[in-house]
Amino acid sequence: MPITGTTRVFLILGDPVEQVRAPEVFNHVFRRHGIDAVLVPAQVAAADLPGFVRHVFKARNIDGLWLAIPHKAPMVDLLDECDRAGRIAGAVNAVRRGPDGRIEGALFDGAGFVKALDHLGIAARGRNALVVGVGGGGVAVAAALAERGVRRLDLFDTAPGRAAAVAQRLRVEFGTDARARDDADPVGFDLVVNASPRGLKPDDPPPVDAARLHAGAAVVDIVMKNQPTALLRACHARGITAFPGFEMLVQQVPEYLSFFGYDNIARAITADASELRALIEAA
Amino acid sequence: MPITGTTRVFLILGDPVEQVRAPEVFNHVFRRHGIDAVLVPAQVAAADLPGFVRHVFKARNIDGLWLAIPHKAPMVDLLDECDRAGRIAGAVNAVRRGPDGRIEGALFDGAGFVKALDHLGIAARGRNALVVGVGGGGVAVAAALAERGVRRLDLFDTAPGRAAAVAQRLRVEFGTDARARDDADPVGFDLVVNASPRGLKPDDPPPVDAARLHAGAAVVDIVMKNQPTALLRACHARGITAFPGFEMLVQQVPEYLSFFGYDNIARAITADASELRALIEAA
Numbered sequence: 048m049p050i051t052g053t054t055r056v057f058l059i060l061g062d063p064v065e066q067v068r069a070p071e072v073f074n075h076v077f078r079r080h081g082i083d084a085v086l087v088p089a090q091v092a093a094a095d096l097p098g099f100v101r102h103v104f105k106a107r108n109i110d111g112l113w114l115a116i117p118h119k120a121p122m123v124d125l126l127d128e129c130d131r132a133g134r135i136a137g138a139v140n141a142v143r144r145g146p147d148g149r150i151e152g153a154l155f156d157g158a159g160f161v162k163a164l165d166h167l168g169i170a171a172r173g174r175n176a177l178v179v180g181v182g183g184g185g186v187a188v189a190a191a192l193a194e195r196g197v198r199r200l201d202l203f204d205t206a207p208g209r210a211a212a213v214a215q216r217l218r219v220e221f222g223t224d225a226r227a228r229d230d231a232d233p234v235g236f237d238l239v240v241n242a243s244p245r246g247l248k249p250d251d252p253p254p255v256d257a258a259r260l261h262a263g264a265a266v267v268d269i270v271m272k273n274q275p276t277a278l279l280r281a282c283h284a285r286g287i288t289a290f291p292g293f294e295m296l297v298q299q300v301p302e303y304l305s306f307f308g309y310d311n312i313a314r315a316i317t318a319d320a321s322e323l324r325a326l327i328e329a330a
Numbered sequence: 331m332p333i334t335g336t337t338r339v340f341l342i343l344g345d346p347v348e349q350v351r352a353p354e355v356f357n358h359v360f361r362r363h364g365i366d367a368v369l370v371p372a373q374v375a376a377a378d379l380p381g382f383v384r385h386v387f388k389a390r391n392i393d394g395l396w397l398a399i400p401h402k403a404p405m406v407d408l409l410d411e412c413d414r415a416g417r418i419a420g421a422v423n424a425v426r427r428g429p430d431g432r433i434e435g436a437l438f439d440g441a442g443f444v445k446a447l448d449h450l451g452i453a454a455r456g457r458n459a460l461v462v463g464v465g466g467g468g469v470a471v472a473a474a475l476a477e478r479g480v481r482r483l484d485l486f487d488t489a490p491g492r493a494a495a496v497a498q499r500l501r502v503e504f505g506t507d508a509r510a511r512d513d514a515d516p517v518g519f520d521l522v523v524n525a526s527p528r529g530l531k532p533d534d535p536p537p538v539d540a541a542r543l544h545a546g547a548a549v550v551d552i553v554m555k556n557q558p559t560a561l562l563r564a565c566h567a568r569g570i571t572a573f574p575g576f577e578m579l580v581q582q583v584p585e586y587l588s589f590f591g592y593d594n595i596a597r598a599i600t601a602d603a604s605e606l607r608a609l610i611e612a613a
Binding site for chain 1: 332333334335336337339342343344346347348349350351353354357358368369370371372373374375378381382384385386388389390391392
């Protein structure tokens, strides 16, 4: 499916942008499903974001933007509308031009996370959950767990006050029993998520002491690099159920597609994501 | 060659934009020559052009813009620098971000035209040329013929005063014996170019009376639709050398590539344009 004058265009904004993998994944999906659309990178500096977004949406065939670092949080202030997940986490993954020209944003990290739990057969409802790291991705994960009805939700973050602020927001928003903790001790939890950057560097100490995990706990480490991470290796050594964040990426893809109006493809991918998994693994 | 985070991006701006053929042609060329670049359409209204151009160039990997109708002339006023052909014709085909962030424009219609003459074996130097229609494309053609050293250059246009103004500009710029005419009578000319819209509609009368052409004259009809045009058919019936504007399109391609820094590909295509011709014919 060649790019022609009728092709709908999407941009992924980042600075830098060289590292983004979304064009490979989504252009494959578009091609595979006969969609006349393309996703291309745009390296936009933080200071240029407001003007760029306002003017690029003037192009009637540019239908949406993907946001990469450092634009996910600053984009929220430029929106006319934001979905609940984006509002709670203060960040969005994507924006689109609404029918009336309004700029609408949404965050898929949390939806991708809980759908990944479904896929992996990990129940959230009624569990005692610990989320380590509540910067960007961690807030989204914690909010999605709150929405899914975990019984208790403890949050730990090395940044002073951050976990308390997020816990307060989740109590108000979802009525969840959410609390800040002063440590990442996993004793007493049966669902533990690492959403901190611990593990990005190969010699990072594990974010959670796997030796203190309950044998029946489930662990997700959403650090994408250095697979399997030290935490995953330590869990596997003890026979504890533990997964990387990979499936969260997979499950976000249909969220983007639905948001941009490609519901049929979103459904097809949700029904059978095996090809998508292979694609993301290769990208 | 998939689109990735490292891909350089070009946009073609038009309103409407559905009809543009450049993405098919240039993306094929990029792919064929292993260039990590892509050309995508952007439907931008005339009123939005200044803001769009200023802001889209903030993206460091967006290296240039192609201009389609109605932006070729208005773009000139937004440039920091313009090449001579663009300045004379008051229109540009493409703009790029210069090393210092300046926006530079260039017009390739004229260069494409005279290179097409070379390819077709039609000499321009020393000839008596008549150009019918000196709107956009016609000015570029006339200026290129003046630069190539035609002996005499007559211009006809149905718009009052337009031919006289262009002739005056060409006399000043090139010292050419350029004059406005009140009719399109081809008697006395050995190179006749139709750059008027006559022939775009199937029932248009021919722009030039082929019966009055010198038997040794060469004719180019740059109307792209309804091939062969009535003028070309009438010439061929009399055994007069006559060509469509097709080769002018072909010869513009390496001009764009050079302008955007892909000199090696421009040279390769200039050396052998057979594949490119087949591609443009199919597009």
